[in-house]
Amino acid sequence: MYLKRINILNFKNISDKSFDFHQRINCFVGFNGVGKTNILDAIYYMAYGKSYFNPVALQNIKHNTDFFVIDGTFSLQDKDEHIVCSLKKGQKKILKRNGKNYDRFSDHFGLIPLVIISPSDADLIIEGSETRRKFIDSVISQMDNSYLQQLIQYQKLISQRNALLKNFAQNNYFDPATIEIYNEQIELLAQPIFEKRKSFLEGFVPIFNKYHQLITDNHDDVDLKYDSQLHDKTMSELFKEFLPKDRAVQYTSVGIHKDDLLFELSGHPIKKFGSQGQQKSFLIALKLAQFDFIKKQKGIAPILLFDDIFDKLDENRVRKILELVNLDTFGQIFISDTHVERTESLLNSIHQEFEIFKIQEDNNFN
């Protein structure tokens, strides 16, 4: 699968630009702030129906305009897939496949497998557990649509249970039978979600380790662990044990919405003890494992977006990554960098065909 061409209209700082892409490696090169990442984000938008960088959809419309359109043609199993994403101020976002509107964006999930590697992935290390849960949930959802539906349903029930706990506290009243109705429904969803996360990570961690060892030449000793209260107790046991706490804090303090991933370097949190380059290598291995996993599940190499690939990594690690993505297992790749000579010389060294698009400050593209 690959992206043949794209037209971007009024998306962030891009007024109206079109590109015809190479099937393998495409590089956007230019000074800081010219819009290289925005082009990658437009590509991401077509796969996920949203921006990777700015969740406020309206803020992705170019300043002083009132709509954006991203229009792309992919080649998927030798068939053209025409995807259009658009947003007009005051209207609902539109996502179309071959001229037909999606009612539910989640139905589009997984059609265009895509993995992005960007400096903002650092949030996975820096931010709270929700960011890490979102990461594994998005990978699992890409290959299992029922998982996404289970998660949505689970979240809905947790919100309702929380509202009930609040209501009880405000009215100085408690009805165990009503809480139990919610508990039973949540228990039915929590266990399969936990099992899916667990079995996903059992398969995922060895792939992560493989990529990490390749990038770092086995230099850093890292670990990735699944932290969940459900490892030791059932949801029903947890509900019983934590009911007094839940009533006191007026929300549900146990469940798979508290799960986390632990990222470790030599047995310690990488957030506190990893250098910037070690953290970046960890994140790249994580994303390459995501790539590998999706590819195995779908039998299609996802598109790979590499934003600011060279930032914070030494030349050895960059070369290792490029050698890796040069393998036949990888498909179409988009790279952004600020130095044209550096990009050219590294890509020449791996003897792969590539196309360079020079992005200029005034938004004229060569």
Ligand SMILES: Nc1ncnc2c1ncn2[C@@H]1O[C@H](COP(=O)(O)OP(=O)(O)OP(=O)(O)O)[C@@H](O)[C@H]1O
């Ligand atoms: N809605 C918007 N309207 C207009 N410009 C926007 C909008 N959203 C973001 N921008 C601008 O896009 C520019 C950032 O572009 P981008 O992040 O793609 O740069 P880049 O070429 O990747 O830079 P770097 O090399 O620093 O990573 C900024 O100048 C930002 O102000």
